[in-house]
Amino acid sequence: MLKRITAALLCLTILFSFSGCGKNEPKNANKKFNYYLASEPKTLDPQIASDSAAAVAVEALFEGLVRLGADNRPYPGVAEKWVGSENDTVFTFTLRSSAKWSDKEKTPVTANDFVYAFRRALSPQTGSPTCSRMFCIQNAREVNAGTVPADQLGVTAPDAHTLVVRLNYSYPDFPAITAAPVFMPCNQKFFESTSGRYGLEIKYLIGNGPFEIDGKYGWSHGQYLSLVRSDTYAGKQKPLPSNLKFTVQNEDNAITDPVDALKSGTVDAIAVSGSQAAAAQAQGGTITSFEDTTWGLCFNTQSELMKSKNIRRAFIQAFDRAKVLQHLPKNMSAANDIIPPSTTLLGKPYRSLANGGSYFLKQDKNAAALLAAGLNELSLSELKSVTVICPDDANVKLMLNEMIASWNVQFHNYFNMEPLPEDQLASRIQSGDYQVALCPVQPAGDGPLSVLSLFKSSEKNNPAKWKDPAFDAMLDSAEKNGGADSAAIFANAEKYLNEQGVFYPLYYEKHYYACAKGVTGVVFHPYGAGVDFIQAGKE
Template sequence: MKLAQILVLGTLAFFPSLFANTPADEAAQNQILFFGNTSEPPSLDPHINSSVNGSRIVNCLMEGLISYHRDDDNIPEPGVAESWSHDGSYRIWTFRFRNNAKWSNGDPVTAQDFVYSYNRILNPELGARYAQLLYAIKNAQAYNESKVPFSDVGVRAIDEHTLEIELEGPTPHFPNMVKHASWFPVHPPTIESAGGMVKQDSNWTRENYVGNGAFTLKEWSMNKVIIVEKNPMYWDADKVRLKEVHFFPTESANTDNQRFDAGSNHYVNTIPSDLIPTYMENGEPSLREEPYLGTYFYRFNTRKKPLNDVRVRRALTLAINQRAIVRRITKGGQTPATGYTPPGISGYKAPELVKYNPRDARNLLAEAGYPGGEGFPKLTLIYNTTEAHRDIAIAIQQMWKSVLGIDIDLRNQEWKVFLDTVQQGDYDIARAGWIGDYMYPDTFLFMWTTGNGNNETGWSNAKYDKLISDSYLEADPEKRLKMLYDAETILLEEMPIAPIYFYTRNYRLDTRVRGWNPKLLDNHPFKYVYFEN
């Protein structure tokens, strides 16, 4: 017995780290979540941010009329609005606010705050890329295009706690649309004191973040960490069990994964693809593989030759062996994209017009004047810096060389630089991905209308635009879905994009985390998340 005690004490003396708590252990005991968040978000302004990693933080700091449900993306969860109703035609919606909704500085959240906020995101001078998500509102598009004053837009505060929104047409799924951050309010006095409604580069998000969400901004150390802490002013604060969430910007999947293994993270956003089969085979308890409503694709800049030729775009797309990519590179249960809108939306199945076909690809390139790749100009494919994007780009570069006989340069860019390059249209071909904002196909299709802030390809088609706009006015659900199907058919025939695969979510999560459920949109309200120690 004494010998055993001596051996144990000796082991503790020589190997104390084997028995010491890791940073993740200590954080879990204190209800602090360490979260790998891929990269530095471009903004925490709900009307400016356009990235998934930014949305995760914005969803902590702000709350809209309706929130994300803890485990079902089809169910509207009361947010600032404790109840809502429509006029029977799904065109005019009335939202009744709870009396105890407050901003983090103690001010009440009012219906007029939402009117101000919708004015702001739709104001053409702000240049919000997600303004189009509010085009369902009557005259919202006309205001955003400077054709009518904001007073003509179908939004009004009936009183301090009642908001009325009139839509362009019947929209039964409208409650799920307003969950998105583009519909979130901002605190008007904060915005005005920071330079006004249309000042896009305002510093209020760093210096004086007044929000109405379950958490408040505690610290933003550029490229190091963003820390949010529980908001005592939040109307549902009693349900919030996490004290803090630390978002770490780590662009390297390998580094993020190593941090998890070293006890420095509770969540790994992206697992290195070569490790996924090993984790699956060994039954790694932290591994999560779940359906995800998203599509991985490449954008073609149709404003540049020869990508302005549909035959060239189709040739490039048909020369991509998508099945080989998901089997040999991503390895996480992804499926080859046969269209653009992914499966999972009730009542809608996308047209299947995308398939690896090397013979047709070669013929199309020859018809465009480049037989065997002869005379084809050197193009560049850009992608943001991660190992997975690099591996996919290298594979597709080789496919285009093998099938079409063309050489494509590759260039990686840091996330913020990459976003700016694409937004400025200063690219030939660009890596892209789109995750549904709500459970309806127009969340994937509206973005390709002419001039949409998320189009970024230069592609335009009048018939496509009309089908999308008419779908908002159609009362019959089946006819509306048929319009969207016809629109997607046009998109896939003209191919300003090359769909590659439909996403799955492969990530690692600390097994002590509770209140985190599989969701198609991967939106996990942190107000319900906690540690079971």
């Protein structure tokens, strides 16, 4: 009898424990989510990952000191708390003791994993394309240049769960930028065991994030990346989804109608155009948007003709801006500056700190004289044919027609327009196969430096192929100066870029992201910096 009573009590205990779990778990949890990646991630190594596809995958597989919410503000990641001191030039992060890696041993994540990751990201041998975000850290720039040893970097680990970061200047919002992939931890022992193949295959990767790759067949290159909720993750927020399926878009599975893909369940979230955003919202979806891209006239400063500042300025100042902007593409707004209006510096609006804007070159009735001066400098007797490449958009073509009409009248010549699909437009600009282009400038992150550094001499993807030591020196000075005082230096660099006639701002583009009806909690980051699914739910 005693055995029967004990067994009955045990059954009731188990029954009620399961019932309790069900009550505590949200109804929209444990769902599968589908998301398309525009391309195959080049690597899943956070310290060198720079493409947008990798940013999405890395955010699911890894976790930095903090995570960013829908308001772009930080909340606890591996660090359960942090405090700034010495006028926010020193930050002390306390790591949660439950943080673990996804290896078989479930190795604890320690402060030394962050010290090693930061040093490795800044090492000249690593060649990280994103490590400039770390230059606010004491001696980071010098470590990256190879002039100071890595152990002099302003990052230390007093114990396994304490990380201290010393900065070059006061930066109250420093914790927020540590959510970026380049700041994520790296286990030195595992990294060294991969012999240079870290992040390239499943067996050469361990993470510490809310999700992990689903078994040995979870990553099929060029096809998909299949993730499941990690059983080693013990962060502040339990991951809601049970599975994430990142399909790599290719010719066989390309989505031609994003709105229909949302409705059919092919995807649960996707990037859409401005016009498609309205349709997605009409069928019950939710929309997130960011005005983070500036379109304008960009001049190839290495071409025979456009290497002349006077000629570039002549083309810019010959047309009537007001008439051109009458033909703005749909869902776009006029751009007065190269740096988008939403840009912040040290957590504050950049434009207010810079005390100015609208630096674009104004119309000049003497534009023809500028052209003549430029031709004379180049020892050219006449203006050769000029072609402007641009997106194949009806409104853009109307804008360019207005410009060309003005050029025809003032320069007494004939000018060509070559509309292209956006992928071909991007390829031509990257290769330098153009004279003038109407093209986008989209930074990889927030801040004036992210925009302006695209035009540095050392930038491989510099759209204007511009090399100007004076401009480079301005940006270097702003970086070294740091703090709010750097706003004035950035403003001067922005003015200089306009005055040199390198890039002329015309309009801002918003990027739109849609979630299907019933989908909640998906967080999109601006500047193509990734998508967070940790709290994604589905009714």
